[in-house]
Amino acid sequence: MSVDAKQLGARAEAMIAVLAPISAEPKRLVRLFLSREHRRAADLTTSWMRESGMQVTEDALGTLRGHWGEGKRLLIGSHLDAVVDGGNYDGPLGVIAGILAVEHFHKIGKRLPFSIDVLAFGDEEGSRFPATLSSSAACAGAFEKETLALKDRNGVSFNDALKIYGKNPAEIPAAAYKRGDALGYVEVHIEQGPLLEAENEPLGVVTGIVGQSRWRVTVTGEAGHAGTVPMTLRRDALAGAAAMMMMVERVAKANATNNMVATVGRIEAMPGATNIIPATATFTIDLRTMSDDIRHKAIATIQHEARGIAEMRKLDVVFEPFHEAMATVCDAKLQETLAAAISGLGHRPIKLPSGAGHDAQMMAKLCPSVMMFVRCRGGVSHNPAEYASPADMGLAVAALIGFIERFK
Ligand SMILES: [Zn+2]
Structure with a gap:
């Protein structure tokens, strides 16, 4: 049976439309980890998995595992949770693509030399607790115990939320796959950026997930009267911070070939009055790129240049790191397999x-x-306007089917 991408796209669109209204609020999407909406979305997904020929189990974090076939496992997954007021495609598309791909092989009675687990994770976005990727961490055997003590906005701990959801936190280690039993993992996801649209192509092969450094920068000068202190005698913390921000932008642009992006997303000036020269300015830097080495070098350059700016303006500058994530390189062989399926x-x-x-x-x-x-x-995501066309989604499922056929 040949693959009808158009029909698969229509199916994906219809399934996303059924999942979309599962929200804690009627006017915007709110689907948090271990909530009643998570339960409803999981129940619906379970029924789809069963209809597609899978046996469904649920692990200690509420991750659904739809199993089909025999032998070691190819894992296909994405997440059912959403950011508050997010869109309908970020996450669900990957779960639905997995289900439709398995359904294809099940319907034609094809036997593969491996089995497939479709995984529907519940905590990718970190919208409820101050942690992300806890569901996939449990599957990968990388769940950190400290996560259980984290609290949501209402003071409910991760541990208690699991129990309320009917789970036993003591069983989390059992959610981990055995090394060697998992042959590979593939995830279909909307791009969340504008590159594919600019290339006029529906599908992309992800080379890796960028590493990330986040820093808090505090610039200290001296407060003074906005009317009486001459420009030459000022130690204006905010003006110094502004010069540093322009420098951060320059460093990122100079690394365009490394796809480096740097963002100053928060700034605060104190005392924060119209007629007072700012004594302190605090801002954040979020810097991302594929190479950990290049990222660390860029951070070192930024710190060096910021100290130069501070010295020139007689200011102090202090850098504090508050988040660091290493880059993840996608498997080269699997990238080739996926590229062949798309071609x-x-x-x-x-x-x-x-x-x-x-x-x-x-x-x-x-x-x-x-x-x-x-x-x-x-390239819009984390926004109700998020949209992928049925035609593109159909091609994605067809490419996933092609990937599975080529997978060794
Ligand atoms: Zn996502």
Whole structure:
């Protein structure tokens, strides 16, 4: 039976439409980890998995595991949770693509030399607790016990939320796959960026997930009267911080070939009055790129240049790191397999890094992993306007089927 991408796209679109209204609020999408909406989304997904020929179990973190076939396992997954007021495609598309691919093989009675587990994770976005990727961490055997003590906005601990959901936190270690039993992991996800649209291609092969450094920078000068202190005698912390921000942008632009991006997303000036020269300015830097080495070098350059700016303006500057994530490189062989599947559909497989975090970066700790990106309109995500066309989603499922056929 040949693969009808158009029909698969229509199916994916219809399934996403059924999942979309499962929200804690009627007017915007709120689907948090271990909530009643998580339960409803999981129950619906379980029924789809069963209809597609899978046996479904649920692990200690509420991750669904739809199993089909015999032998060691190829894992296909993504997540059912969403950011508050997010869109309908980020996460569910990957779960649905897995289900539709398995359904294809099940319907034609094909036997594969390996089995497939479709995984529907519940905590990718970290929208409820101050932790992300806890579901895939448990599957990869990388769950950190400290996570259980974290509390949500209402003071409910991760541990208690699991119990309320009917889970036993003591069983979390059992959620981990045995090394060697998991042959590989593949995740289909909307791109969340504009590159595929710019390339006029529906599908991309993800080369890796960028590493990330986040820093808090505090610049200290001296407060003074906005009317009486001459410009030459000022130690204006905010003006110094502004010069540093322009420098951060320059460093990132100079590393364009490394796909480096740097963002100053928060700034605060004290005392924060119209007629007082700012005494302190605090801002954040979020810097991402595929190479950990290049990222660390860029951070060193930024610190060096910031000290130069501070010295010139008679200011103090202090850097404090508050988040550090290593880059994850997607498996080279699986990238080639995925590229071949996309080429097989008559499309150009665009290679691109992921600037956002994904479950694949956890699963890469367990087994060779790769991701396929699907073009999304305007590169928009984490927004109700998020959209992927049925045609592109159909091609994604067809490419996933082609990937499974080629997988060794
Ligand atoms: Zn996602």
